[in-house]
Amino acid sequence: MELYDGVPRELSALQKKRTLYQPELPPSLQGTSVRAVFGDTTTAVDMYSSSLIKEAFPLTHGQRLAHFLCEAEALPSSQLIRESSVNKCNYWMVRTTLHWVFYIKLLHYRRLIRDLPLLGGQLENSQQVLRLIMGTLREGKHETPRALAFMEEILTIRERVGVVFCGRQAPGGHNVIWGLHDAIRSHNPDSVLLGFVGGTEGLFAQKTIEITDEVLSAYKKSRVTSNNDAAHLAEFFSKIKCSTQVVGVPVTINGDLKNHFVETNVGFDTVCRVNSQLIGNICLDALSAEKYYYFIRLMGHQSSHIAVECALQTHPNMVFLGEEVETSGPTLQNIIKEISDGVQARAEQGKYHGVILIPEGLVESVPELNALLQEIHSLQNEGVTTENISSHLSDKASTLFENLPSFIKKQFLLFPESDNAAQLSQIEMEKLLAHLVDLEMSKRMKEGTYKGKKFSGICHFLGFQTRGALPSQFDCNYAYALGHVCFYILAAGLSGYMAHITNSKNPVNKWKCGAIPITAMMTVNQEFQFPGATAVGKLALHPAKLT
Amino acid sequence: MELYDGVPRELSALQKKRTLYQPELPPSLQGTSVRAVFGDTTTAVDMYSSSLIKEAFPLTHGQRLAHFLCEAEALPSSQLIRESSVNKCNYWMVRTTLHWVFYIKLLHYRRLIRDLPLLGGQLENSQQVLRLIMGTLREGKHETPRALAFMEEILTIRERVGVVFCGRQAPGGHNVIWGLHDAIRSHNPDSVLLGFVGGTEGLFAQKTIEITDEVLSAYKKSRVTSNNDAAHLAEFFSKIKCSTQVVGVPVTINGDLKNHFVETNVGFDTVCRVNSQLIGNICLDALSAEKYYYFIRLMGHQSSHIAVECALQTHPNMVFLGEEVETSGPTLQNIIKEISDGVQARAEQGKYHGVILIPEGLVESVPELNALLQEIHSLQNEGVTTENISSHLSDKASTLFENLPSFIKKQFLLFPESDNAAQLSQIEMEKLLAHLVDLEMSKRMKEGTYKGKKFSGICHFLGFQTRGALPSQFDCNYAYALGHVCFYILAAGLSGYMAHITNSKNPVNKWKCGAIPITAMMTVNQEFQFPGATAVGKLALHPAKLT
Structure with missing residues (x-):
């Protein structure tokens, strides 16, 4: 024990x-x-x-x-x-073992104990434990004088x-x-x-x-x-x-x-390994179910290192790298066409499943989407309220914005981070792609150019699950x-x-x-x-x- | 090697x-x-x-x-x-090792090799491999006579x-x-x-x-x-x-x-372990970011075995069990109130993060949602087209349906499985809850009854990642x-x-x-x-x- x-x-x-x-x-x-x-x-x-x-x-x-x-x-x-x-x-x-010392000392404090299960089986991040303990100490709601004295002793x-x-x-x-x-x-x-x-x-x-x-x-x-x-x-x-x-x-x-x-x-090695394991599991599921396209968005901010490493490990059917997209500068419609053509070509071989990886920074790599985001952020910096943003957009940005599905509109209107970068973890680019490919395949089906089964996309964002991994x-x-x-x-x-x-x-x-x-x-x-x-x-x- | x-x-x-x-x-x-x-x-x-x-x-x-x-x-x-x-x-x-025999024999067939990476590092499911091989054999597009003869020999x-x-x-x-x-x-x-x-x-x-x-x-x-x-x-x-x-x-x-x-x-043990590991990681992330509520939906069809096992392993802040909900019969609004009250109580302690688990069957456990689903399925069975469903609903179901956000409306209209159960994996109940809690917290903020920071929910569905696990x-x-x-x-x-x-x-x-x-x-x-x-x-x- x-x-x-x-x-x-x-x-x-x-x-x-x-x-x-x-x-x-x-x-x-x-x-x-x-x-x-x-x-x-x-x-x-x-x-x-x-x-x-x-x-x-x-x-x-x-x-x-x-x-x-x-x-x-x-x-x-x-x-x-x-x-x-x-x-x-x-x-x-403080010696690193400080948190262990405190940890055991404070185990009898109810509030701490109630919070501990949140750690979910892992104690890799001492910062969190320290923060917990300090929070407990600061509130001073319970008998912490001895622990506090000990802390002060170390601090001096x-x-x-x-x-x-x-x-x-x-x-x-x-x-x-x-x-x-x-x-x-x-x-x-x-x-x-x-x-x-x-x-x-x-x-x-x-x-x-x-x-x-x-x-x-x-x-x-x-x-x-x-x-x-x-x-x-x-x-x-x-x-x-x-x-x-x-x-x-x-x-x-x-x-x-x-x-x-x-x-x-x-941290990079761990995150790529855990992600690759999950993507591998999803690939197996795709092949077993034979009816879904999985759109998987991966963390990594503006760069696609995680996406490229995971792609090398798991061999998905398609991967978009933000840096490549930025260089070739396709429109959103180009990307949708590329995916849809892939879906259609696979359907002709009797395959209705696949796995597509995208980095979370992709939204900032597609020129027109990035321009739209920058316009929105710029208006926000000028103090334009969220409700009024759409009426202040340039003609081009406005046309694009109005044609986006409502869930992504809402996400585009989120306030940017302190460095003016978009809140990438909150923008469901994978959903936008799956949604637009769905529309495109339905259109092709109606026109008779696509004769396969109905396209079905499922979306995942692998980020928060891996950042806390062992x-x-x-x-x-x-x-x-x-x-x-x-x-x-x-x-x-x-x-x-x-x-x-x-x-x-x-x-x-x-x-x-x-x-x-x-x-x-x-x-x-x-x-x-x-x-x-x-x-x-x-x-x-x-x-x-x-x- | x-x-x-x-x-x-x-x-x-x-x-x-x-x-x-x-x-x-x-x-x-x-x-x-x-x-x-x-x-x-x-x-x-x-x-x-x-x-x-x-x-x-x-x-x-x-x-x-x-x-x-x-x-x-x-x-x-x-x-x-x-x-x-x-x-x-x-x-x-056929001896179980059949797929290994075939596997090696067929390695030089291009199409098979092109498909293999999809297995994503795992070969636990012989069915998939057999299916792949049979697909390769059936198409008869390449020199398979020897492999085919071998297969026939075994089959006879x-x-x-x-x-x-x-x-x-x-x-x-x-x-x-x-x-x-x-x-x-x-x-x-x-x-x-x-x-x-x-x-x-x-x-x-x-x-x-x-x-x-x-x-x-x-x-x-x-x-x-x-x-x-x-x-x-x-x-x-x-x-x-x-x-x-x-x-x-x-x-x-x-x-x-x-x-x-x-x-x-x-399979149950594996899935609960992999899920618990991911939920544990997310719990750690919640505690680290201190700004998100994670709504996590877990597979398990109509029953909540996976949800309860994972909750025991990871101690989330809240878990809803379909069976309990079915017994007590709350309205959707009751559930939203329960979560919102929890969010508010935690905010009063300075906490703006948490983890909430729900089983995928929850949507069928909330009486009014289940009644709505059953009405829709029944109309679909009668041949009413998707576009016309909403106009055929009873008054009560129609009022509920019209007040749902559009993404969930679309999912409610999916055709049921062959056994008339809803397509649970496709109905994002976690999103519905996060969305409605967001509305409720904004309302309380406007009314002045909630004075904390803005509520922020992030949704996950853990299913496809775990079903293919080792x-x-x-x-x-x-x-x-x-x-x-x-x-x-x-x-x-x-x-x-x-x-x-x-x-x-x-x-x-x-x-x-x-x-x-x-x-x-x-x-x-x-x-x-x-x-x-x-x-x-x-x-x-x-x-x-x-x-």
């Missing part, structure tokens, strides 16, 4: 095996110290971005690449990083490392903390690690550092992502001569934090190793860097570790311009599209 | 482990023979059904229960069942056991054939096992026995399920003095083939043992029986095996009456609802 989600119960053989799993570490991280080798200073990919970076990050731009090697690999120019150096650095923190420890989760969770994120914790603790058992609960909000609420409007304003209206925040914080700390260091970690299910330095992101072995190892790399970045006194692992397609014992200045990955992206936008061309780590 | 889906590729450690897995067998099935002990003769649960059963099954009603024990358990009255007896029975068949073997898959697939179904095959082959290596490709249609196309209109008519307009067919076939064979025996196996994901004899069904260990073992039981039922000369295992909640070494006359589980169910129906109160194995 073990405690699992706070409830004592017999773990399954698989669950037991998971709890015993010790992630692997690449050779350079297996010792008690690493040798840091510094490479070239960095610059931006293009000249325009480069000059903007110098302006925006006067103190932290152009830092050198860092590689972490085994201590034994004695290079003349290398710097030995070990525990002594860490003691000097100013770090925020002065040498500490702090971890902030920004954005939405990704499977494996917890292992970054685990790796960092193990590395910190193996060097100094007295060290503690603090987690900021509630993500960025928690960081601000803590008030360990005054975040001015000036700092905040840098994020507004730009493609704010966790690692952009990290770069700005590092620059800010440097400016106010605060010795606090900031390190970023590539964690996102979308797999779009990818460039000439970063190979992959924590991490794959790769993500467990990758995140754990990145946590260790974070420690050595701090120990080496670096700030504004991202933890970095290369050779990730090979077994763990071939992985190479290092650190990349975040500014070296920033570019100016003009693509998010839209009529009426006031902030364009902001420096950011832009989502990497398929190329 | 192994062949996997016909493509040579490296299997993962987990896949290798799965291919090596040898299902366990209960003690009574581990030897080369069993002892059959016959119990009481059987009757129907109630008097009315009993007299109908006698009338409908004059030759096969009232058979005795059979228990299969280890040979060592020598009871004076027991009958030893071993290979010799099997040789006497008339059995249709006179002593054979035939397997027919009826209805939709369930994870683990394939293991029944595996178990049966192992049992048959271990007793007589020359035995072959035939599969009827394409399910029931394949059985008819084979024309090994003339199925008259009389036999067919017994199925029409009744709650036709695979095991009802089996009982009717057994009676029919008995009537024409054909020595062919018929055995049923409890295989259905819905878990509703359940009664005082049958404990559980092959079977759980329980389903693997259960199906494999049932396959063995089938062999001994045939060997004992029994017909019209269902393979039967009890003590299934205990480890496999505690399982007891036997056979139940299918007629002993049949009842007359008046519940499917509806205005205008011509056939009511037919004898059938009715889906078991929650009690």
